Amino acid sequence: MSNFFGYQIHNDRQINFDNNDLYIIKYVDSLEPTLKTCISCGTCTATCTATQFTNFNLRKLITMLRRGENNIKEEINKCMLCGKCSLVCPRGVNTRNVILAIKKTINYFNL
Amino acid sequence: MQKTYDPFVIPFAVGFIFILIAFIVKLIKWTKALSHNEKIKIIKGFFSINFFLAIKEIILESLLHRKIFKQNTILGFMHASIAFGWFMLILIGNLESRIYSGTEINPFWIPIFFDFFVHDKTGIPFYNIYAFLMDFFLLIVLTGILLANLKRFFPSLFKMKKTTKLRLGDKLALYSLWLIFPFRLFAESFTAGINKSGGFITGTIGQYAASVFDLTLPAYISWWIYSLALGIFFFTLPFSRYLHIPAEVILILYRKFGINSYNQLNGFAKLEIDSCSRCGICIDKCQINFVTENTEVVPSYFLRNLRYSYPNENQTFSCLLCGRCEESCPVGININNIRLAVRNKINNYDNTFNYSYLPDIKVNKAKVAYFAGCMTHLTPKIIISMQNIFTKASIDWVFIDKNGGACCGRPLKLSGNFIAAEKLISFTKNLIINSEAEILVTSCPICLKVFKEDYNLNITILHHSQFINKLINENKLKISESQKFNSLIYHSPCELGRGLNIYEEPYKVVNSIGNIKKTSFELNNSLCCGGSLSNTQMHDKQRDKITLDVINKLNLSDQDKIITACPLCKKTFSRFTDNEVIDIAEAVNKVTV
Numbered sequence: 001m002s003n004f005f006g007y008q009i010h011n012d013r014q015i016n017f018d019n020n021d022l023y024i025i026k027y028v029d030s031l032e033p034t035l036k037t038c039i040s041c042g043t044c045t046a047t048c049t050a051t052q053f054t055n056f057n058l059r060k061l062i063t064m065l066r067r068g069e070n071n072i073k074e075e076i077n078k079c080m081l082c083g084k085c086s087l088v089c090p091r092g093v094n095t096r097n098v099i100l101a102i103k104k105t106i107n108y109f110n111l
Numbered sequence: 112m113q114k115t116y117d118p119f120v121i122p123f124a125v126g127f128i129f130i131l132i133a134f135i136v137k138l139i140k141w142t143k144a145l146s147h148n149e150k151i152k153i154i155k156g157f158f159s160i161n162f163f164l165a166i167k168e169i170i171l172e173s174l175l176h177r178k179i180f181k182q183n184t185i186l187g188f189m190h191a192s193i194a195f196g197w198f199m200l201i202l203i204g205n206l207e208s209r210i211y212s213g214t215e216i217n218p219f220w221i222p223i224f225f226d227f228f229v230h231d232k233t234g235i236p237f238y239n240i241y242a243f244l245m246d247f248f249l250l251i252v253l254t255g256i257l258l259a260n261l262k263r264f265f266p267s268l269f270k271m272k273k274t275t276k277l278r279l280g281d282k283l284a285l286y287s288l289w290l291i292f293p294f295r296l297f298a299e300s301f302t303a304g305i306n307k308s309g310g311f312i313t314g315t316i317g318q319y320a321a322s323v324f325d326l327t328l329p330a331y332i333s334w335w336i337y338s339l340a341l342g343i344f345f346f347t348l349p350f351s352r353y354l355h356i357p358a359e360v361i362l363i364l365y366r367k368f369g370i371n372s373y374n375q376l377n378g379f380a381k382l383e384i385d386s387c388s389r390c391g392i393c394i395d396k397c398q399i400n401f402v403t404e405n406t407e408v409v410p411s412y413f414l415r416n417l418r419y420s421y422p423n424e425n426q427t428f429s430c431l432l433c434g435r436c437e438e439s440c441p442v443g444i445n446i447n448n449i450r451l452a453v454r455n456k457i458n459n460y461d462n463t464f465n466y467s468y469l470p471d472i473k474v475n476k477a478k479v480a481y482f483a484g485c486m487t488h489l490t491p492k493i494i495i496s497m498q499n500i501f502t503k504a505s506i507d508w509v510f511i512d513k514n515g516g517a518c519c520g521r522p523l524k525l526s527g528n529f530i531a532a533e534k535l536i537s538f539t540k541n542l543i544i545n546s547e548a549e550i551l552v553t554s555c556p557i558c559l560k561v562f563k564e565d566y567n568l569n570i571t572i573l574h575h576s577q578f579i580n581k582l583i584n585e586n587k588l589k590i591s592e593s594q595k596f597n598s599l600i601y602h603s604p605c606e607l608g609r610g611l612n613i614y615e616e617p618y619k620v621v622n623s624i625g626n627i628k629k630t631s632f633e634l635n636n637s638l639c640c641g642g643s644l645s646n647t648q649m650h651d652k653q654r655d656k657i658t659l660d661v662i663n664k665l666n667l668s669d670q671d672k673i674i675t676a677c678p679l680c681k682k683t684f685s686r687f688t689d690n691e692v693i694d695i696a697e698a699v700n701k702v703t704v
Contacts, residue, residue: 092651
């Protein structure tokens with residue numbers, strides 16, 4: 001029933017925080033503690049060099065990780081590490097290191 | 112010569128043989144790690160003019176320490192007096208003993224302990240001059256040792272805030288080095304006192320001492336301690352920082368033969384690492400060290416860890432790669448190259464960055480291609496100014512990343528992801544080639560560096576300050592005298608100045624549009640604004656500290672304007688000062704018609 005009279009039905013995205021494992025984001029947080037101060041304002045995504053070519057979205061990625069949806073391996077590879085996001089971040093999150101920390105975590109847990 | 116052997120020579124003799132073997136082993140290690148082409152370069156080098164240039168540099172740097180003299184006279188004197196004085200002692204001592212014994216081949220310890228074995232030197236021609244010279248150079252070395260002692264405990268006397276912290280091996284070597292020359296003085300003086308000989312120092316001290324007490328035993332003990340100290344120094348040398356003494360000589364030779372360590376941990380980089388004497392000159396230059404109190408990052412400790420084990424992440428990544436240490440390094444080690452190579456090794460596991468989503472972008476053809484760069488897109492005033500300047504000078508130009516192109520690849524490279532950087536490099540390179548431009552102009556020194564080093568483009572690559580300078584020289588831009596700026600403080604960006612050695616053109620442009628107010632941080636002594644993309648680990652608060660520190664040091668008065676040539680510097684500074692921060696392009700756009 002993916003296409004029902006021209007309408008799409010999304011998969012259920014309800015998260016059970018009791019069951020969901022947040023080990024990835026916890027590890028990333030420990031590598032780059034400033035990420036804890038992120039308010040998900042999305043300024044990083046608004047300025048992103050990669051976003052103009054593709055639907056890469058750092059805010060979404062971090063939100064997904066916070067929800068325990070850890071399927072971000074392919075998405076994170078789109079980052080160019082140019083550093084515009086860390087310059088505009090109102091919370092002073094070291095976003096470049098967040099990206100590197102996520103890459104490191106993916107490698108560490110062999111995702 | 113009555114006898115040529117005494118048990119006290121054993122520590123020195125064994126140490127000397129050990130150091131010879133250790134040096135040969137090290138030399139084989141350094142050379143073996145080089146590639147085939149580099150080895151051929153070395154063999155060719157020995158038969159070229161470069162060999163003589165290298166010898167000249169070895170005398171100037173390894174013995175006289177010219178680079179340290181230029182920076183800090185008293186520190187230079189300390190290093191030069193020990194190195195050059197010791198060298199002359201060895202040279203004259205050898206000469207003297209060879210002349211004494213004719214063509215006969217001596218045991219190798221004879222020149223070192225000549226005074227012990229030969230008491231009556233009157234047979235040597237000009238023996239007075241030898242005695243004078245030996246005493247003179249011994250005095251020079253002793254002065255150096257005294258200064259070294261003072262420096263270790265009171266670095267502020269040498270205008271140094273900090274001196275290097277030492278490992279155990281270094282300490283052992285250092286203390287034995289400090290012992291060698293005082294005991295050489297005692298040994299030679301006492302022996303001279305017994306035999307009524309010696310130069311102006313050893314003779315005088317000897318005569319005085321002989322009148323006070325019996326010298327036979329003290330003299331013999333002094334010879335023992337002298338030999339022991341030499342032996343310990345030789346044994347610790349290959350494991351301590353004093354390995355730089357032989358390593359630096361080889362380093363200068365190889366460098367002159369055209370070998371370098373471009374972003375690789377190859378044999379040459381290993382030689383560079385061994386050549387670091389941990390003199391500590393870089394410590395006071397490092398902003399991370401004196402502002403954020405993160406003392407581990409300085410090259411002295413980074414290279415030390417790299418030599419004995421492996422540097423930690425903080426040391427590898429908490430560096431601004433501003434290059435201030437490299438400029439001040441008396442050995443000329445390419446520290447940034449080595450740090451990048453280590454970053455590459457750490458991030459090596461991961462080359463999965465994927466930019467296949469990048470579309471085909473059509474570029475118009477023009478004579479001048481302008482690449483703004485990511486950072487410039489965050490400071491749109493620079494882009495508008497450049498557009499105006501192009502129009503004013505009626506240049507045929509094309510804006511390559513008008514709608515925001517891809518990144519140049521330098522930030523990835525700075526983080527150690529070389530292969531990922533290559534992917535972006537090939538994308539942007541295609542855009543530039545498709546524009547068929549003769550000149551590539553960029554507003555961002557970070558992009559400029561990678562364009563020049565990794566793009567292999569066969570066109571002229573200019574920073575916008577260079578391009579503007581060219582336009583002014585060609586009279587394509589007319590500067591209106593009435594609108595000139597009053598007092599401009601030029602902040603030289605790291606990547607542009609120390610990174611690419613571009614100082615002349617920006618200064619010329621700034622000079623032609625206003626009055627430069629000099630600070631104590633000009634040219635290669637300019638400070639890093641703190642915004643550097645190279646540092647991936649530093650917290651924002653620490654960055655802010657560095658920026659504030661720079662602004663304090665610039666001593667701004669109310670009407671001063673900071674003028675810079677890098678969008679990142681502009682962005683970093685403007686958050687922390689009420690004074691206007693402008694880019695060269697903006698300023699030129701304002702004062703031209």
